[in-house]
Amino acid sequence: MDMTMFYYIVAAIALAAMTGLARSRRLVVSFASVFFVMQAAFAVWSVTAGAGVQSAQFFTFDATGTLFMVLMAIVSPFAFVHSFDYLRDNNLPEFRLYNMLMVLLCTAVSAVYFANNIAVTWIFLEATTICAAGIIYHRRSPETLEATWKYIFVCSTGIAMAYLGVLILSSAAHEGSLSYESLREAVAHCNPLYLKIAFLLVLAGYSCKMEIFPLYTIGVDANFAAPAPAASLISTVLVNAGFVAILRVYRLMAASVVFEWVQSVLVLAGVVSLVIGALFLRRTNNYKRFLSYSTVENMGIAAIGLGIGGVAAWAAVLHVAAHTLIKSSMFLQIGVVRSIYDGYRINRLGDYMQLNRVGAAGLMLGALALLAFPPSPLFVSELMILRQTMGEGQWWLVAVIFLLLCIVIYSIFSRVIKLCYQPNQSPTRKSEHATWLSWSAFSLLAVAFVVGLTMPEWLKVWIEQIVNF
Amino acid sequence: MILSLIILYVVTLVYLSITERFRHYATLMTYQGWLLLLIALLRLHSIHWLDLLFVVTETLIFKAIVVPMMLRRIIKHNKINRVQPAGRSQFGSLVMSIVALVASACITYLVADDSINQAFFCVSLYALLSGLILIVMRRRLFAHLVGFLTIENGVFLFSMAMGVEMPILINTAILLDIVMSILLLGMFLTKIGDRIKVDDTDSLTSVKD
Numbered sequence: 001m002d003m004t005m006f007y008y009i010v011a012a013i014a015l016a017a018m019t020g021l022a023r024s025r026r027l028v029v030s031f032a033s034v035f036f037v038m039q040a041a042f043a044v045w046s047v048t049a050g051a052g053v054q055s056a057q058f059f060t061f062d063a064t065g066t067l068f069m070v071l072m073a074i075v076s077p078f079a080f081v082h083s084f085d086y087l088r089d090n091n092l093p094e095f096r097l098y099n100m101l102m103v104l105l106c107t108a109v110s111a112v113y114f115a116n117n118i119a120v121t122w123i124f125l126e127a128t129t130i131c132a133a134g135i136i137y138h139r140r141s142p143e144t145l146e147a148t149w150k151y152i153f154v155c156s157t158g159i160a161m162a163y164l165g166v167l168i169l170s171s172a173a174h175e176g177s178l179s180y181e182s183l184r185e186a187v188a189h190c191n192p193l194y195l196k197i198a199f200l201l202v203l204a205g206y207s208c209k210m211e212i213f214p215l216y217t218i219g220v221d222a223n224f225a226a227p228a229p230a231a232s233l234i235s236t237v238l239v240n241a242g243f244v245a246i247l248r249v250y251r252l253m254a255a256s257v258v259f260e261w262v263q264s265v266l267v268l269a270g271v272v273s274l275v276i277g278a279l280f281l282r283r284t285n286n287y288k289r290f291l292s293y294s295t296v297e298n299m300g301i302a303a304i305g306l307g308i309g310g311v312a313a314w315a316a317v318l319h320v321a322a323h324t325l326i327k328s329s330m331f332l333q334i335g336v337v338r339s340i341y342d343g344y345r346i347n348r349l350g351d352y353m354q355l356n357r358v359g360a361a362g363l364m365l366g367a368l369a370l371l372a373f374p375p376s377p378l379f380v381s382e383l384m385i386l387r388q389t390m391g392e393g394q395w396w397l398v399a400v401i402f403l404l405l406c407i408v409i410y411s412i413f414s415r416v417i418k419l420c421y422q423p424n425q426s427p428t429r430k431s432e433h434a435t436w437l438s439w440s441a442f443s444l445l446a447v448a449f450v451v452g453l454t455m456p457e458w459l460k461v462w463i464e465q466i467v468n469f
Numbered sequence: 470m471i472l473s474l475i476i477l478y479v480v481t482l483v484y485l486s487i488t489e490r491f492r493h494y495a496t497l498m499t500y501q502g503w504l505l506l507l508i509a510l511l512r513l514h515s516i517h518w519l520d521l522l523f524v525v526t527e528t529l530i531f532k533a534i535v536v537p538m539m540l541r542r543i544i545k546h547n548k549i550n551r552v553q554p555a556g557r558s559q560f561g562s563l564v565m566s567i568v569a570l571v572a573s574a575c576i577t578y579l580v581a582d583d584s585i586n587q588a589f590f591c592v593s594l595y596a597l598l599s600g601l602i603l604i605v606m607r608r609r610l611f612a613h614l615v616g617f618l619t620i621e622n623g624v625f626l627f628s629m630a631m632g633v634e635m636p637i638l639i640n641t642a643i644l645l646d647i648v649m650s651i652l653l654l655g656m657f658l659t660k661i662g663d664r665i666k667v668d669d670t671d672s673l674t675s676v677k678d
Contacts, residue, residue, distance in 0.1 A: 119641050126648065133652075145660055147676045152656065153617065156649040157604070160620045163645060164597060164627060167638060171585045171631050178635075191582040197594075221676050284678045 005055035005114060008042050012107035020100035028096045029084060035103050036077045039110070043073035046114075058120040063465035064244055065114035071321060072113075072237045075328045076106050078444060082229035082332050085433050086339070098138050102230065105131035105238070112241040118166050119178045121245050122159070125209060128238055129155040135230045136222050147225030154218040155208050162205025169198035169252075180248055187256040195258045202249050203269065209242025211235075211292070212299045213272040220280075220292040228335030231288060232328040235295045243302065243320050250306055251469045267307030271400060273300030278404040281411035287334050287344040290415055291327065294370060297408055298323045298378075304401070305385045308392060313467045315384035321459075322377035325448035330366045332441035333359055337419070339431040346415055350422035356431075359438035360420045366445050367416040369452075371409050377452035471511050475588050478504045478626070479570070482592075482599045485619065486566035487559040489552050494615045495540040501622050502533030505629075512629050513639075520636040527643050531650075532625075536618060539654040546658060549611055562606055569598035589630035596623025610673070614657060621646060 012035060019031040046069055050061035059065075080102065087095050108127040115121040129152065137148040170178055172194035173186035187195060204214055211219035219239070223231040253262040277297025284290050298319065305316025334344065336359050341349050353360040369376035372383075382405075389398050451459065481497050481504070488494060506528040513521050544550075552559075577591040596619055603616030628642040 119637065123641060123644065126645065130648065130652065143675050146673050149656060149661055150673065150676070152649075152653055153613065156645075156653060157600075157617055157620060159649070160617070160624050160645060161597065163642065164593065164624045167624070167627050167631060167642075168585070168590070170635070170638070171627075172582075174584055178637075191580055191584060193576070193580045194582065194585065197576070224676060280678060286678075289678060 001057065002050075002053050002055040004042075004045065004050065004053075005059040005111070008038070009107060009111060011038060012103060016100045016103040016107070019103055020096055022096050023092075025092060025095055028092075028099050032080055032099045032103060035106075036073075036080065039076065039106060040073045042110075043070045046070075054116065055114070058117045059111070059114040060116040061114060062116075063462045064247065067317075067321060067459075067462050067466065068113045068237070068240045068244055068324075069110055071240065071324045072106060072109060074447065075236055075324060075444065076102075076233060078328065078332060078440060079229045079233045081440065082232070082335050082437060083227065085437060086227050086229050086335055094138065098135060098227070098230075101131045101134040102233070105135065105233065109237050109241045113244055116181070117177075117179045118170070118183065118249070121248065122163055122166055125162075125206070125241060125245060126159050128209070128241060129159065132222060132226075132234055132238060135234070136226045138227055138230070139225070144225040147221040151218045151222050154215055158205040158208035158215050160205070161201045165198045165201030165205060168194055168201065169249075172198065180252060184252050184255050187252055190256060192256070192258045192261075195253065195256050196261060199249065199253060199258070199262050199265065203246060203265065206242050206245045207269070209238060210246055210299055210303075211239050211242070211273075211295050212303050213269050213276060216273060216276065216296045216299075219295065220289055223292040223295075223331075224286060224289045228288065228331055228338055231292075232331035232335070235292060235331060236324040236328045239295060239299060240320060240324060243299070247306070247317075247466075254469050263307045263309055265307070266303045267397070270300045270303030270305075270307055271397070273297065273303060274401065274404045276300075278407040278411070281408060281415075285346045287337065287346060287349075287415075287419070288331075290346065291330055291334060294330075294408075294412065295323075295327060297404075298327070298370075301382065301385065301401075304389075304397070305381070308385060308388050308394075310388055312385045312388035314463055315381040315388070317463045317466050318377060318459075319381035319385070321463075322381060322448055322451065325444050325451070326366060326369045326376070326378070329362070329441050329444035329448070330370065332444070333362050333366060333438060336431070336434050336437045336441065337363075339437075340428055340434060341424075341426045342429065343426055345426070346418065348424075348426040349419050350424035350426075351420075352424075353420040355424075355428060356434045356438060358435050358442065362438050362442040362445060363416050364420065365442075367412050369445060369448055371412055375449050375452040377448060377455070380452065380455065471508060472588060474504050474508050474511070475592050478508075479592055479595065482596060482619070483563075483566055483570070485599060485603065485615070486562040489559060491544050491549055491552065491611055492541070494552075494612070495537050495544065498540060498615065498618060498622075499533060499537040501619075502528065502531075502537065505532055505622060505625060508626070509629055509632075513632050513636075515633055516636050520639075524632070524636075524639055524643070527646070528625075531643075531646060532622070536650060536654065539658065540615070543611065543614075543654070543658050547611070549609070552607060552609065552612055562602070565602050565606065566599060569602060570595050573598060586630040589627055593623045593627035593630075596620065596626065599623075610657070610661065614653060617653065618650065621650065 015035045022028045046061045111124040172190045208215035280293040302316040305312040372378040573595040600616040600620035632639040
């Protein structure tokens with residue numbers, strides 16, 4: 001049996017331990033860099049030699065895991081490089097603890113991506129809670145303590161609910177194995193009411209990771225409290241882990257008689273998330289919370305896509321993949337903003353175009369990409385979701401989505417324009433690395449635009465494999 | 470015998486909704502721990518002795534001793550006493566709890582399928598709802614913590630329904646117990662009490678829009 005996944009996890013934990021014990025910042029950076037090289041090599045291996053291979057019994061290198069692993073391998077090194085600058089004033093223990101937790105978070109998330117067993121997915125999602133909690137508490141202020149408490153409490157409750165769902169599902173399926181494949185064969189003959197209860201519990205539980213209704217709030221608080229480069233991971237790769245966990249259960253349910261009901265629930269959760277995202281984008285006065293509500297809104301659209309099914313499910317996966325690149329770029333840009341203003345208050349920050357032209361241009365282009373203006377790949381995904389919704393004759397849903405997207409467009413544009421052009425009321429400071437950090441964040445956005453313009457064939461094939469069940 | 474223990478477990482859940490003092494919460498958690506231990510011994514006697522030993526030891530040490538002890542330490546450390554200010558009725562909570570019990574029983578009756586042990590399913594669902602009611606209805610953080618522990622005990626109870634066929638499910642549930650409860654209880658004991666200084670949710674409102 002292939003043991004690559006096992007070796008990868010062991011090596012990553014060893015590197016995390018070395019990072020946590022390093023005696024100088026240089027060593028911390030070195031160990032973290034080795035991890036990223038290893039992560040990139042692992043992603044390349046999973047694309048080439050690993051495709052379809054079952055590893056260490058509980059993992060399979062399928063298209064779903066591979067796509068999101070590749071995205072993480074692209075995004076996470078940027079988050080680390082930005083972290084090194086963001087944490088330059090931190091002492092060594094804080095710096096190495098943060099980096100160790102980031103390495104562990106990436107490792108746990110990669111295990112969630114590739115898990116072929118519903119219990120293993122759950123275990124590693126639980127592990128992400130612990131890693132993310134440590135990162136959220138990094139600044140050790142009363143606000144971060146509050147956010148960490150809320151994060152651990154709500155995630156634990158959600159994870160416990162999801163586990164009850166997993167138990168009911170496996171109990172109803174009467175299947176000795178908890179692999180998705182075995183469960184998929186068994187659920188076709190299960191009691192529909194059990195399946196419905198199980199799905200509701202799993203969706204509600206994992207919603208804390210995917211940042212959709214009902215437990216979306218803690219994701220917003222987590223992104224607010226965590227350092228901006230870490231938020232760029234929490235709001236993308238960790239959200240993707242929640243998405244993958246729900247997607248795998250969704251695919252299970254496709255074999256059962258309750259699939260239509262499951263789709264309706266996803267549409268409902270998606271619409272409510274979209275409403276919340278749209279309304280709170282107007283209300284919040286903090287740029288990090290603002291971007292987090294944009295994540296809630298985008299994940300709501302992805303849930304609607306899955307709920308509609310067919311081409312819209314394809315578009316939902318593309319939407320999540322593109323969102324990873326765009327949102328991480330935006331969070332990293334906001335991290336650069338903080339290095340100049342030392343804050344995130346929307347009503348006080350301004351004149352960013354004069355202070356950092358590259359960063360301002362990156363934010364404005366990022367806003368355009370988030371709002372699905374071509375050539376953003378989100379344009380393709382949202383258009384496909386809307387077309388499929390119209391094709392299904394659900395005009396009320398199209399109207400609701402349009403209305404809410406209008407609010408989102410107004411909110412995002414007005415906030416980004418404010419930052420760039422309104423008179424600044426906040427003290428500023430000189431940031432030595434702002435320009436090149438802005439360029440590096442911009443490069444992620446450029447990748448998203450290239451994907452939107454070219455729509456590579458391999459990406460289409462991967463997504464086809466993911467939604468082909 | 471198992472049914473009698475499960476009924477006693479339901480009684481502890483009902484009593485959770487009407488109790489007014491935090492030390493009673495800790496006592497009820499102790500009772501639940503012992504009841505779960507007895508249920509584990511009776512229900513899982515046929516599994517491999519090493520698995521049984523692990524489950525029983527965990528339930529005894531963790532659920533019946535450590536968690537209640539930590540709860541009492543939190544009560545002592547934070548000097549908290551009453552669930553709600555004196556004079557407020559617990560009638561609303563009791564009604565909600567009874568509604569949750571009836572709803573759980575109705576759902577179990579509607580399922581009417583013997584693929585799942587119905588007594589365990591019904592009580593686990595009731596424990597989940599009771600925990601959520603505690604979290605939603607009570608303002609004090611300590612009550613939220615007890616709500617989470619109630620949900621967790623419900624999940625553990627249901628895992629025992631399937632533990633004979635799949636002991637790995639109980640072990641995973643134990644993982645949830647150990648990691649999350651210790652983290653939450655430890656954080657409450659060492660951080661929340663010291664830094665935030667008060668035990669009301671009103672104090673946790675600096676992170677909001």
